[in-house]
Amino acid sequence: MPAEPLGQLRHERVDHRFKALPPDADGLTVAELAAERRSLFTGGFTTPVLALSAESVEHNLDLLQTYSERHGLAFAPHGKTSMSPQLFARQLERGAWGITVAVPHQARVCRAHGIQRIFLANEVVDPAALRWVAGELDRDPDFRFVCYADSVRGVELMDRALTEAGARRPVEVVVELGAGDGARTGARTEAECAAVADAIAATGTLKLVGVAGYEGEVPDADGERVRAWLRRLVALAGAFDREGRFADSADVVISAGGSAWFDAVADVFAEIPALSRPVLKLLRSGAYVSHDDGHYRHLTPFNRVPDEGALQPAFRLWAQVVSRPGPGQAFLNAGKRDAAYDLDLPEAQVVRSARTGEIRPADGIEISGLSDQHGWVRTAPDAELEVGDWIGMGLSHPCTSFDKWQLIPVVEADGTVTDFIRTFF
Secondary structure: OOHHHHHHHHOOEOOOOOOOOOHHHOOOEHHHHHHOOOEOOOOOOOOOEEEEEHHHHHHHHHHHHHHHHHOOOEEOOEOOOOOOHHHHHHHHHOOOOOEEEOOHHHHHHHHHOOOOEEEEEEEOOOHHHHHHHHHHHHHOOOOEEEEEEOOHHHHHHHHHHHHHOOOOOOEEEEEEEOOOOOOOOOEOOHHHHHHHHHHHHOOOOEEEEEEEOOHHHOOOOOHHHHHHHHHHHHHHHHHHHHOOOOOOOOOEEEEEOOOOOHHHHHHHHOOOOOOOOOEEEEEOOOHHHOOOOOHHHHHOHHHOOHHHOOOOOOEEEEEEEEEEEEOOEEEEOOOOOOOOOOOOOOEEEEEEOOOOOOEEEOOOEEEEEEOOOOEEEEEOOOOOOOOOOEEEEEOOOOHHHHOOOOEEEEEOOOOEEEEEEEOOO
16 A cells, blocks of 8 residues: 555644544644653543554454465455554555455545555445546556446446446446345345346446355354355355356455354355366455454354454543442443444443552443443442543444544553554544
8 A cells, every 4th residue: 555645644633623632732743643652541632532452453453364364365354344544554464455345435535545456345326436436447457446236227227327437447346145035235046146147247337257245144143054155155156157257357256254254254265166267265354453342252253263363352442430429320421422332332341540540440330321422330339439530441343433533542551652543434
């Protein structure tokens, strides 16, 4: 990835746009503030403040790199999790094939920061977005863009928009196989997938390069059901290959893999037979970069394959006790605007004393609810907690944690802030 766009992020000025940053840092660049190596606790940061563990992020990046390499998988981590070009760069440095996105805006963020391979895991039918894609492909012969197609109607809309845009390079598409009735997107049957492939072949603006889908939507998902669906996906690629549908493609893309079943993807993709062209076995897991203390802590495949390693939760949200109205209740100055709450409430983990600076376990302290700007805390009778104390919380669901913060401090284990992660949602 070119250094210039990332360098521009480090030259952005710090001001009131960014939550929790020290008021006395206004006017400094991000790089200048990072170079001061301030303490998260005594360096002027205001609460609430979200922090990313420097050590845990590094560990998680390394772990999925080695996991992908060990299993012969290409890796296009889902960028919608963090929407951070700095993290994208670090993923690419560790051998990622490219970056996955969900919508055209996310692809534009990637291109603005020099990413050369984008996998958009949705059907794109917006004419304005398709004009932009056509322009990027025409402007940069080294840019590779792949997206889903899951309906004949969608193919017709894509073809019309690209034709009207005067596209000179065909857009590469993979047919999406749905995970089952009642699941999310994707053609439901192999016959419907073949009809979509026929429609693609009838255009001059699209090129079929593979098949894809999302195993996380398999109804009543378990290891057996997920692997059965993945084998359907592989079989579909084999059938298309035998029928000569990939004749114009340099490789065959077979893609799946969220953050809950990538072990099943690795197992089934290891069984892919030789096809007429090289196979790009593309994994798309994204939540791993920060992991979490809730949803993915329970779902991660590393629980099933502990010999492969373990991810580390990297987020901690710090908020301050601003009210202690009774012995069993307290309130924090962080709420729904600051913490992910769509899957699980934050988990109280540690308390930092306002009197001594000592950090201790949050024994007898539970986050019981969130208002817009307040966290409701339930405390045991013997819980040690007073107004002014900081509570450090673990969060559930990275995808709705990153998107609440535009500039996130990266913090070493001793509390030193060494960098900042910029997000674009």
